[in-house]
Amino acid sequence: MKFDLRQTNIAKGIAVMLLLxxxxxxxxxxxxFSLFYFSGVPIESVIAQFCKCCVAIFMFLxxxxxxxxxxxxxxxxxxxxxxxxxxxxxxxRVLKLMSNYxxxxxxxxxxxxxxxxxxxxxxxxxxxxxxANLFGLSYLFYKDEFTMNPTWWYVSEILLFYAIYPLMYRIxxxxxxxxxxxxxxxxxxxxxxxxxxxxLCTLVLGTVFADxxxxxxxxxxxxxxxxxxxxxxVAFVPLCVVRYFLNAENMVYAMxxxxxFIVPILFLSYILVSKIPYxxxxxxxxxxxxxxxxxxxxxxxxxxxxxxxxxxxxPILIFAALLIIxxxxxxxxxxLMKITKYKDIFKKITS
Numbered sequence: 001m002k003f004d005l006r007q008t009n010i011a012k013g014i015a016v017m018l019l020l021x022x023x024x025x026x027x028x029x030x031x032x033f034s035l036f037y038f039s040g041v042p043i044e045s046v047i048a049q050f051c052k053c054c055v056a057i058f059m060f061l062x063x064x065x066x067x068x069x070x071x072x073x074x075x076x077x078x079x080x081x082x083x084x085x086x087x088x089x090x091x092x093r094v095l096k097l098m099s100n101y102x103x104x105x106x107x108x109x110x111x112x113x114x115x116x117x118x119x120x121x122x123x124x125x126x127x128x129x130x131x132a133n134l135f136g137l138s139y140l141f142y143k144d145e146f147t148m149n150p151t152w153w154y155v156s157e158i159l160l161f162y163a164i165y166p167l168m169y170r171i172x173x174x175x176x177x178x179x180x181x182x183x184x185x186x187x188x189x190x191x192x193x194x195x196x197x198x199x200l201c202t203l204v205l206g207t208v209f210a211d212x213x214x215x216x217x218x219x220x221x222x223x224x225x226x227x228x229x230x231x232x233x234v235a236f237v238p239l240c241v242v243r244y245f246l247n248a249e250n251m252v253y254a255m256x257x258x259x260x261f262i263v264p265i266l267f268l269s270y271i272l273v274s275k276i277p278y279x280x281x282x283x284x285x286x287x288x289x290x291x292x293x294x295x296x297x298x299x300x301x302x303x304x305x306x307x308x309x310x311x312x313x314x315p316i317l318i319f320a321a322l323l324i325i326x327x328x329x330x331x332x333x334x335x336l337m338k339i340t341k342y343k344d345i346f347k348k349i350t351s
Contacts, residue, residue, distance in 0.1 A: 060203070099346045104296050160196070289327055
């Protein structure tokens with residue numbers, strides 16, 4: 001069973017659900033009725049701490065997909081200059097991301113004028129702050145300042161990784177898994193360098209899995225399907241314990257550990273979840289919409305309709321409301337793109 005686009009979308013579907021839960025309940029104890037507490041903390045907030053691993057899942061899948069797409073691109077391109085070929089590859093990846101980003105930007109950012117998010121309050125009097133946000137680069141220059149949506153830090157991060165991936169690919173082809181060892185060592189350096197030393201090793205791990213076909217080899221090696229499910233389940237329990245204590249010490253430690261923490265989750269998605277009827281189909285559909293949902297969900301529950309979503313009071317109801325409305329919004333966005341021929345217009349403008 002190949003880890004293909006369907007498998008990727010199912011994993012993205014899981015990740016986007018974790019993303020929503022993480023943002024809703026990490027600091028939301030004043031808005032929910034919790035039935036259970038763990039060490040005095042609402043259980044939904046404890047779960048939300050673990051859900052931060054969604055970033056690592058997305059980053060792993062990016063590394064996995066980038067390896068496949070770059071390998072295919074370099075084998076088929078007629079561009080003779082490696083540098084020019086790399087520039088074309090990076091440009092294509094960047095424009096694919098930015099086309100959705102700008103579509104959300106031009107709709108949700110102006111809406112801020114009607115919900116108390118004034119431009120001058122966010123960007124100050126410096127047009128560079130606005131331009132950095134417009135091009136998805138705010139986090140690289142200003143961290144969480146001067147942006148209409150702090151969640152878009154991931155856009156800055158992935159744009160940076162797109163830019164360096166061709167070079168990283170070549171290094172990987174020369175030294176193979178030693179690159180993973182090097183990036184793990186880089187990850188252990190104290191401090192945070194714009195996320196580079198948190199998720200670079202995750203990107204490389206996704207590359208290694210794609211190159212070595214480790215998902216397929218795992219399924220092939222373990223003919224006993226029950227055992228294939230039990231192994232990642234058993235591994236997941238102690239990893240949860242380690243991550244809990246790391247998070248209690250320092251959230252950055254837990255984020256760095258997520259490269260390891262997500263491995264059994266991905267194997268369970270591949271071996272178990274993808275074979276469950278209806279559940280896998282729902283997750284696959286969510287995965288297809290995950291890019292849009294990531295880009296605008298914070299506007300919905302965090303800035304524009306906060307009181308509406310938290311009025312449901314109970315965590316499951318709040319989560320279900322945001323998930324359903326986010327999906328419907330993403331569906332409408334895709335429909336708007338289609339009827340306005342946005343993609344065609346975008347290609348003409350950027351070609």
